[in-house]
Amino acid sequence: MDQHEDSELGSVLKQHATRHTAPAALRKRITAAIALADDTAGEAPDTPRRKPVRDNQPSAWRNWLNVGSAFASGAAASVIAGYFFIAAAAQERLSQEMIDGHVRSLMAQHLADVASSDQHTVKPWFAGKIDFSPPVYDLSAQGFPLAGGRLDYIDGQATAALVYRRNSHIINVFFQSRKDLASPPPDAFAARGYHVSGWKEGAMQAWVVSDLNAEELTQFTVMLRKAGEEANPR
Numbered sequence: 001m002d003q004h005e006d007s008e009l010g011s012v013l014k015q016h017a018t019r020h021t022a023p024a025a026l027r028k029r030i031t032a033a034i035a036l037a038d039d040t041a042g043e044a045p046d047t048p049r050r051k052p053v054r055d056n057q058p059s060a061w062r063n064w065l066n067v068g069s070a071f072a073s074g075a076a077a078s079v080i081a082g083y084f085f086i087a088a089a090a091q092e093r094l095s096q097e098m099i100d101g102h103v104r105s106l107m108a109q110h111l112a113d114v115a116s117s118d119q120h121t122v123k124p125w126f127a128g129k130i131d132f133s134p135p136v137y138d139l140s141a142q143g144f145p146l147a148g149g150r151l152d153y154i155d156g157q158a159t160a161a162l163v164y165r166r167n168s169h170i171i172n173v174f175f176q177s178r179k180d181l182a183s184p185p186p187d188a189f190a191a192r193g194y195h196v197s198g199w200k201e202g203a204m205q206a207w208v209v210s211d212l213n214a215e216e217l218t219q220f221t222v223m224l225r226k227a228g229e230e231a232n233p234r
């Protein structure tokens with residue numbers, strides 16, 4: 001390219017090229033670099049070079065890192081909240097299934113396949129019908145006599161049901177294998193005039209369902225769990 005063409009190209013660029021104003025921080029860094037170059041140009045080869053002074057403004061990558069951390073924290077919180085919401089929904093659905101099983105046993109007049117107040121008669125009856133042995137205890141001395149047991153089918157699997165009485169109230173105690181359940185039963189749940197409570201019992205999960213008032217049903221649950229602990233000390 002000759003001098004005339006170079007001159008014409010320069011004129012075109014000046015007239016039509018898009019210009020961008022450099023950010024203040026970038027101008028500051030360039031100015032500092034030029035000053036450093038001027039200072040070191042005349043120095044002897046052995047003269048140590050001075051480090052450029054950095055500005056105090058946070059760098060862009062640090063700002064992005066902070067934004068990324070905040071986003072990650074928010075995402076993690078959302079995942080945790082979602083998990084607990086799903087678990088609570090699963091517990092409520094299963095509790096409703098237990099209430100349905102309780103009501104169904106009353107409506108069909110099918111409280112027990114084996115009607116007996118003798119725990120040594122009720123417990124062996126389940127042998128061979130399910131792959132676990134539900135705990136059966138006599139609580140008649142505490143005012144909750146055993147009435148019998150039956151085989152039920154709740155939430156898609158075979159379920160052992162023990163029947164107790166408290167005056168005119170029926171208490172159903174359901175047992176299922178824990179290995180087939182995705183979430184543990186709730187400590188307390190109430191719906192449609194019924195109370196439900198649950199706990200883990202060895203390799204099983206248990207639910208107590210009744211229209212008995214919450215206070216007396218809690219007393220029954222405590223006594224039933226205590227009997228289990230005494231029969232199977234750790």
